[in-house]
Amino acid sequence: MTISYIAETAGVSIPTVSKVVNGRSGVSADTRARVEALIHEYGYRKSNRRNLLELVFGQLEDLWGIEIIRGVERVAREHRVGVVLTEFGPRRDTGDHPIDDTLARRPACVVTVAQLTEEQRDRLRANDIPFVVFDPTTELPDGVPFVGATNWAGGRSATRHLIGLGHRRIGMISGPDGVLCCRARLDGYRSALEAAGLAMDPDLVVRADLTRQDGRTAALALLDRADPPTAVFACNDLQALGVYEAARELGLRIPADLSVVGFDDLPVAALVDPPLTTVHQPLAEMAAAATELALALGRGEPTPQVGLELATTLTVRRSTARPADH
Amino acid sequence: MTISYIAETAGVSIPTVSKVVNGRSGVSADTRARVEALIHEYGYRKSNRRNLLELVFGQLEDLWGIEIIRGVERVAREHRVGVVLTEFGPRRDTGDHPIDDTLARRPACVVTVAQLTEEQRDRLRANDIPFVVFDPTTELPDGVPFVGATNWAGGRSATRHLIGLGHRRIGMISGPDGVLCCRARLDGYRSALEAAGLAMDPDLVVRADLTRQDGRTAALALLDRADPPTAVFACNDLQALGVYEAARELGLRIPADLSVVGFDDLPVAALVDPPLTTVHQPLAEMAAAATELALALGRGEPTPQVGLELATTLTVRRSTARPADH
DNA sequence: CTGAAAGCGCTTACAG
DNA sequence: CTGAAAGCGCTTACAG
Structure with missing residues (x-):
């Protein structure tokens, strides 16, 4: 998605779109509105989308965060994509939405361990940043990509x-x-x-x-x-x-x-x-799958599925035995 | 300061400088070194230095990685700097240096839990990216910033x-x-x-x-x-x-x-x-201190110290008691 | 207000 | 490994 494509579609010149994108004067309100509508419709982004994936935690979990991070990092590295880690914790003192910093970084896609609010999801969609929900804890609307466990x-x-x-x-x-x-x-x-x-x-x-x-x-x-x-x-x-x-x-x-x-x-x-x-x-595998999915969505590829669950397996150790009276 | 100026000064072509700047292969070690020296000398920044801090692990540690990540993330977020997490693990199948991807991202600074090789440190220095070593496990040359524990x-x-x-x-x-x-x-x-x-x-x-x-x-x-x-x-x-x-x-x-x-x-x-x-x-506090130090170095501020150790504290639980014969 | 033209900074594909 | 050439995405200066 380039300004030249927007320009062609809008029936205006490239410099005109450039002005709109940069908030410069010298564009009629009419033209500006038409161009802005197309910019929104096609999700045009001023700078090139960065080669980054944003991994969002609600709160970094002591005991299983690392497994998730490891799975994401492995796949992202294979694709030579950097992993930006953020915590949408409750203890934010600044007044602004945590999502703003994420949007400002212009990641190619987002993997979220946190449950995003509907508003946060809308912000991502409005900015054309695809996201995958890791192990959703609440019911998701149809069509929201996720990776969970069975x-x-x-x-x-x-x-x-x-x-x-x-x-x-x-x-x-x-x-x-x-x-x-x-x-x-x-x-x-x-x-x-x-x-x-x-x-x-x-x-x-x-x-x-x-x-x-x-x-x-x-x-x-x-x-x-x-x-x-x-x-x-x-x-x-x-x-x-x-x-x-x-x-x-x-x-x-x-x-x-x-x-x-x-x-x-x-x-x-x-x-x-x-x-x-x-x-x-299989947290690492789930994270890897979520990352593959998010990256594919980020590249705009059609994906075979939007949601999947990976198999759990029973690990028998020594805390289980026949009952005493058996 | 543009790559064309660097190219002219170094006596190489613009594409060659472009490769060096982006950590691409296809440049001799000699040429790379000469170009990096000039990049350093003239303080060339590929576009604007990104608002990112790179946190480098040798291998993501199961049990204490999260504490470190949490400390880094907290301080970075206060400064509205994104944290990119990378693993310089031993299991790299690609032939290229892991450091190349880090350099290509142009972080403002680096906090490294991994022990970087002398060569990797030189690459960072050549690219004007300051770094702080977290809890060094080997003797560091004087002047290398670090944060450890007592x-x-x-x-x-x-x-x-x-x-x-x-x-x-x-x-x-x-x-x-x-x-x-x-x-x-x-x-x-x-x-x-x-x-x-x-x-x-x-x-x-x-x-x-x-x-x-x-x-x-x-x-x-x-x-x-x-x-x-x-x-x-x-x-x-x-x-x-x-x-x-x-x-x-x-x-x-x-x-x-x-x-x-x-x-x-x-x-x-x-x-x-x-x-x-x-x-x-105090892993989280150590990580926070390392991050503050790295960010200050990234802003080019003079820092009061290049190395510090944070106090450990004895946590008495129930695995210690008077000896039996006492 | 609008856009043809020039140009900037950089990347890519490829010939040597 | 190296760089001439083509090209990309965008901006700028300016003529209409």
């Missing part, structure tokens, strides 16, 4: 693993209702129980935030029952570590007295004692 | 903590000799022992790589002795987790039978059981 299948597989070991009373620590991936994991759990002909006991499902502390509290509630579960599937690894804590407090050994499965496979999962059985999210 | 003081403080608890036989798992911060930590350990009037037993110091596996092996060697230490100071947290593993295998309880101190304060340190007493490195 959360439902992961929840199902984690639960099936426990059923296969002989567990019949399996507790679940679920996440906030608004978080889409948590709902999918919960439904996977439910589906696996149904498939095995087990009735789901609603008392064995506890809602909790995705933190260690809340995982602990939820686990204490589950284990304090008259008929406690013999296994717990937590919505993420941090919650699972909270279950570890609760078990220690109650004098329960893992996995002898209680089996625990997490979700995410954070680096810490392999380091705790016992090493945690968990559902692995 | 490793010696940290090693001293960790050891003093153990002595204060009553330990007299304190083992140390040291790092590779070539890694400067490890040597400093070891010397801090030695210094604290001397200050307490304790003789250092060379048999209680074992060299190991900075991994969990090597920490385990080293700990087994230390604890397998007739007169084993009652406490171990590991050169980093991963080694300390190896000590945990070795202790478990030998049936030693931490901290009742063995006290353990690490170094770094990775996120995982607070999550293991028992939570690890360790020397905290």
